[in-house]
Amino acid sequence: MTAPVNAELSASLDAARQDYAALLDKKLKLDLTRGKPSAQQVSLADALLALPGDEFKAADGTDTRNYGGQQGLPELRAIFAEALQVPASQLLALGNSSLELMHDAVVFAQMYQLPGGQRRWSNEERIAFLCPVPGYDRHFTICERFGIEMIPVPMTADGPDVAEVERLVAADPGIKGIWCVPKYSNPDGTTYSDETVRRLATMQTAADDFRIFWDNAYAVHHLTDEEVQVGDILAACAEAGNPDRAFIFGSTSKITLAGAGVAFFGSSEANVKWMLHCAAARTIGPDKINHLRHALFLKDYDGVRAHMRKHRELIGPKFDAVLRIFDEQLKDIATWSHPKGGYFITLNVPDGCAKEIVRKAAEAGIALTPAGSTHPYMDDPEDRVIRIAPTFPSLADIEEAIAGVATCVRLVAYQKLTS
Amino acid sequence: MTAPVNAELSASLDAARQDYAALLDKKLKLDLTRGKPSAQQVSLADALLALPGDEFKAADGTDTRNYGGQQGLPELRAIFAEALQVPASQLLALGNSSLELMHDAVVFAQMYQLPGGQRRWSNEERIAFLCPVPGYDRHFTICERFGIEMIPVPMTADGPDVAEVERLVAADPGIKGIWCVPKYSNPDGTTYSDETVRRLATMQTAADDFRIFWDNAYAVHHLTDEEVQVGDILAACAEAGNPDRAFIFGSTSKITLAGAGVAFFGSSEANVKWMLHCAAARTIGPDKINHLRHALFLKDYDGVRAHMRKHRELIGPKFDAVLRIFDEQLKDIATWSHPKGGYFITLNVPDGCAKEIVRKAAEAGIALTPAGSTHPYMDDPEDRVIRIAPTFPSLADIEEAIAGVATCVRLVAYQKLTS
Numbered sequence: 001m002t003a004p005v006n007a008e009l010s011a012s013l014d015a016a017r018q019d020y021a022a023l024l025d026k027k028l029k030l031d032l033t034r035g036k037p038s039a040q041q042v043s044l045a046d047a048l049l050a051l052p053g054d055e056f057k058a059a060d061g062t063d064t065r066n067y068g069g070q071q072g073l074p075e076l077r078a079i080f081a082e083a084l085q086v087p088a089s090q091l092l093a094l095g096n097s098s099l100e101l102m103h104d105a106v107v108f109a110q111m112y113q114l115p116g117g118q119r120r121w122s123n124e125e126r127i128a129f130l131c132p133v134p135g136y137d138r139h140f141t142i143c144e145r146f147g148i149e150m151i152p153v154p155m156t157a158d159g160p161d162v163a164e165v166e167r168l169v170a171a172d173p174g175i176k177g178i179w180c181v182p183k184y185s186n187p188d189g190t191t192y193s194d195e196t197v198r199r200l201a202t203m204q205t206a207a208d209d210f211r212i213f214w215d216n217a218y219a220v221h222h223l224t225d226e227e228v229q230v231g232d233i234l235a236a237c238a239e240a241g242n243p244d245r246a247f248i249f250g251s252t253s254k255i256t257l258a259g260a261g262v263a264f265f266g267s268s269e270a271n272v273k274w275m276l277h278c279a280a281a282r283t284i285g286p287d288k289i290n291h292l293r294h295a296l297f298l299k300d301y302d303g304v305r306a307h308m309r310k311h312r313e314l315i316g317p318k319f320d321a322v323l324r325i326f327d328e329q330l331k332d333i334a335t336w337s338h339p340k341g342g343y344f345i346t347l348n349v350p351d352g353c354a355k356e357i358v359r360k361a362a363e364a365g366i367a368l369t370p371a372g373s374t375h376p377y378m379d380d381p382e383d384r385v386i387r388i389a390p391t392f393p394s395l396a397d398i399e400e401a402i403a404g405v406a407t408c409v410r411l412v413a414y415q416k417l418t419s
Numbered sequence: 420m421t422a423p424v425n426a427e428l429s430a431s432l433d434a435a436r437q438d439y440a441a442l443l444d445k446k447l448k449l450d451l452t453r454g455k456p457s458a459q460q461v462s463l464a465d466a467l468l469a470l471p472g473d474e475f476k477a478a479d480g481t482d483t484r485n486y487g488g489q490q491g492l493p494e495l496r497a498i499f500a501e502a503l504q505v506p507a508s509q510l511l512a513l514g515n516s517s518l519e520l521m522h523d524a525v526v527f528a529q530m531y532q533l534p535g536g537q538r539r540w541s542n543e544e545r546i547a548f549l550c551p552v553p554g555y556d557r558h559f560t561i562c563e564r565f566g567i568e569m570i571p572v573p574m575t576a577d578g579p580d581v582a583e584v585e586r587l588v589a590a591d592p593g594i595k596g597i598w599c600v601p602k603y604s605n606p607d608g609t610t611y612s613d614e615t616v617r618r619l620a621t622m623q624t625a626a627d628d629f630r631i632f633w634d635n636a637y638a639v640h641h642l643t644d645e646e647v648q649v650g651d652i653l654a655a656c657a658e659a660g661n662p663d664r665a666f667i668f669g670s671t672s673k674i675t676l677a678g679a680g681v682a683f684f685g686s687s688e689a690n691v692k693w694m695l696h697c698a699a700a701r702t703i704g705p706d707k708i709n710h711l712r713h714a715l716f717l718k719d720y721d722g723v724r725a726h727m728r729k730h731r732e733l734i735g736p737k738f739d740a741v742l743r744i745f746d747e748q749l750k751d752i753a754t755w756s757h758p759k760g761g762y763f764i765t766l767n768v769p770d771g772c773a774k775e776i777v778r779k780a781a782e783a784g785i786a787l788t789p790a791g792s793t794h795p796y797m798d799d800p801e802d803r804v805i806r807i808a809p810t811f812p813s814l815a816d817i818e819e820a821i822a823g824v825a826t827c828v829r830l831v832a833y834q835k836l837t838s
Contacts, residue, residue, distance in 0.1 A: 034486070042484035048468050049708070065461035066455070067677040095514060096706045103701040107526060111565060122541060136698075145700045147528060258486040260708040281557075281564045282522040286517045287709070289468070289679040 013144030013414035019407040028365035030401040035343035037258050037393040044310050045256040051182045051293040064288035070276055073291035082301045083219045083248045085232045094286045098251035098263040102213060103142050105247055108278040115244045115270040117209030128179040132160035133345055134374030134385045135185040139179040150376035159192030166203045173206035177213055181229040184218035187374055187387040188346040189339025197231030202240040218342040219250055220308045223316055228340050235281040243268040262294050318390040318398045329406035333413045345388040352414045354383045366401050432609050432833035441598055448786035449820040454762035455811040463729050464675040470712040484705035492710035501720045502638045503652045503669045513705045517670035517682040521632060522561050524666055527697040532650040534663045534689040538814030540738035549597035551579035553765055553793030553804045555605040559599040569795035585622045592625035596632055602649040606793055606806040608758025609764040616650030621659040631665045637761040638669055639727045642735055649758050662687045667749040690717030694737030737817045748825035752832045763806040772831045773802045779827040785820050813817050
């Protein structure tokens, strides 16, 4: 049985089919899959390539060339303390990837009892994490690898549906964590409201070793003059009498060099001590020369902010182009996020269309993040969310690719509406 | 009851007491605890501090500043393939610490089923590792942290007592690994004989996922013109039909910069694939710029060898001084290793004296690696082995410190012999 089709829809489908045929003829080869900085962006930090130069002593006289210094270079920790809202004394500067630190925190929690916990997670019958959706696929992969059950929670304009979070964590002692990208979230650009931050910090949890994995990946990655602030989760947790609740992660991967940046872990004194104890069996210390290199290059928090304004100059026009093209072409059939920072735009297409749109785009040579990636187990139940990553390609390529994506959206949506 | 004391011993004790009193008066503050390069040694690689300079493209055109490249930079892997006896295609260049890689290999084996295994180690009732003694304390710490039982096996002049190793691994399916420092071993400088390597590769193991943790930390760290070779364990395992048996580790920590070097993992294709699968949930890739920096600096394997000769010029005299002072002062009461490479000298004192000697040295301001550190659970049953790490202090300090250690050995040994 087919639904009645009106003439207007039918004309729209015909137009989309023609546009898609023309798109195929272009034989594009464009990649919008990952949140990767462009060559121009990483070039902004090219001065790092010749640093530290003649210098190898830290401010406290430490020879950065030798072993030791598990906490990382103090002057670099000081620079990022304000950005990540963690006192420098509780902030560790470590390797080149915050994903590593999140992964290892989950691994360590399985191997070593957390502060406040009764046993190691590996000795629990069941471990679950709350996963605000849409969210970041690499968070979900960590859970999936270690058999941690993922419970989706819908994102709202204020962050995860906090009433639902409160209800779940209060009732279920198996829920040990929640993944959060609190500012300019991946993929929809949402910043958690102060109320959300406060309730996450104060809520009752059935688990006594519940942890908020606060992946502040886009802390300084503004796209507007507003420089949006997010509530201070560490302070809020401490005030609420839950000082050990938040693990805070950040990195310079999308500030300086994506492959050769510095990652940070911050938390309560007890959690930092726990992390250092776990790490002591693993390493004699992080690459302090890379820390020194970054400290010399960025200088201070204002230096970080000034550097991020240069990124905005490069990527702002790309985000604007995506939004403009969507606005021109998709107003009647899709919605999308309008991020004030971060690396992504979420495109919400008609239910049941996302997979097919991604497939059609791939056929036209436009690689998109696989539909479903924004959800645990790759399962977007409405098959609706497509993550757009506009930073890496050139502006001209973005324009071409997004026009192509819009064509695919119209084609698939009108096919569905007329079927 | 006291044993009869002859006059000679009594005079020796009196002399040692006087020397120790004079030693205390010097109020020394010297540290021989860790195998740490000196400032002069790390300075040999100061050119790295301004590299890669204007360069950021790898030989294959890859932009090293951006994400990706899980296996590490091909040109750096090629440089270390010969040194570590692993085909470049099976050698990964990763972070700044081989200890991390060993730790993570043990962790991953608990979380992910190894090639050839039937289940993850965490699902086994019991896991044990063979620990040749004397050995490296950080290996033992990894086992201890994860509840892996450690079974000591005595070292011989040819490596671990291989008949004992064969007997143990054939009988006990719980034995999943053995720690090996095959060349210039930590702490006694032994290089495994070809026969030992062959038998480790060919022996029958009750466990089907047994792994040799081949920590080739001193592969190019020669102290003589001989440049000792060790058998190719990976080839030997493959020939014996046990291709997945060996995990090979190495790093440039004691070649270039101790805090900012590059670590390597090499193994069979199946093991490398397994390692990359495990690592893929953890990281988007290692610091390729540090790889490029190292490749530009070291150039090729001959460059590595030439660089190591400069280290030998700096540390050879320190090792010579230790051996000379021991020879002058301890010939009648102790024995010690005569390493042809590596970072340590093992001092074997009379049974039951090591802890007391380390204590006496500490009182005199000379910090030694704690007695027992060379054995699992810090338990040297004969209380006999002291590890001497002569690289970090200046030659003058080494001479002063080792003369002090010799005094402590004589004091404690003669006290024991006359008690």
